[in-house]
Amino acid sequence: xxxxxxxxxxxxxxxxxxxxxxxxxxxxxxxxxxxxxxxxxxxxxxxxxxxxxxxxxxxxxxxxxxxxxxxxxxxxxxxxxxxxxxxxxxxxxxxxxxxxxxxxxxxxxxxxxxxxxxxxxxxxxxxxxxxxxxxxxxxxxxxxxxxxxxxxxxxxxxxxxxxxxxxxxxxxx
Numbered sequence: 078x079x080x081x082x083x084x085x086x087x088x089x090x091x092x093x094x095x096x097x098x099x100x101x102x103x104x105x106x107x108x109x110x111x112x113x114x115x116x117x118x119x120x121x122x123x124x125x126x127x128x129x130x131x132x133x134x135x136x137x138x139x140x141x142x143x144x145x146x147x148x149x150x151x152x153x154x155x156x157x158x159x160x161x162x163x164x165x166x167x168x169x170x171x172x173x174x175x176x177x178x179x180x181x182x183x184x185x186x187x188x189x190x191x192x193x194x195x196x197x198x199x200x201x202x203x204x205x206x207x208x209x210x211x212x213x214x215x216x217x218x219x220x221x222x223x224x225x226x227x228x229x230x231x232x233x234x235x236x237x238x239x240x241x242x243x244x245x246x247x248x249x250x
Contacts, residue, residue: 101186104182110174113173117177125153
């Protein structure tokens with residue numbers, strides 16, 4: 078079976094990630110698994126996403142980087158599922174982890190995000206600036222008409238309907 082996901086993480090970054098996850102596990106909150114990480118990204122509660130580099134099939138996690146970029150949430154890769162699971166304090170491997178509360182590791186997390194941005198050659202990921210200008214509401218244009226003109230056709234319809242209806246037979250008691 079071929080591995081389709083090929084990501085190399087420098088050893089220095091990998092060690093910093095492991096230490097960060099262990100520290101956050103003690104004082105903050107993490108969500109374990111690809112589904113939980115996806116939910117955290119969609120709800121914008123994730124501070125950073127860690128994705129295992131040896132996930133097969135890759136379709137399990139290939140949506141995460143796209144979502145993270147869309148929601149302006151930093152993400153990084155971890156060498157293996159087993160290492161990621163161990164760092165998270167579980168006995169099995171995991172495809173992804175979302176940090177939802179950094180706890181005492183806030184400065185460490187910011188430092189890691191800056192290092193990752195430098196490696197990727199980009200600026201650190203920040204929240205997108207929201208537009209202050211509200212979109213203009215569409216105003217429904219109505220032709221100026223008098224109420225009498227609008228009501229007249231309805232009255233005519235009622236009269237014509239009354240003429241065409243057959244009289245109802247009364248029931249005998």
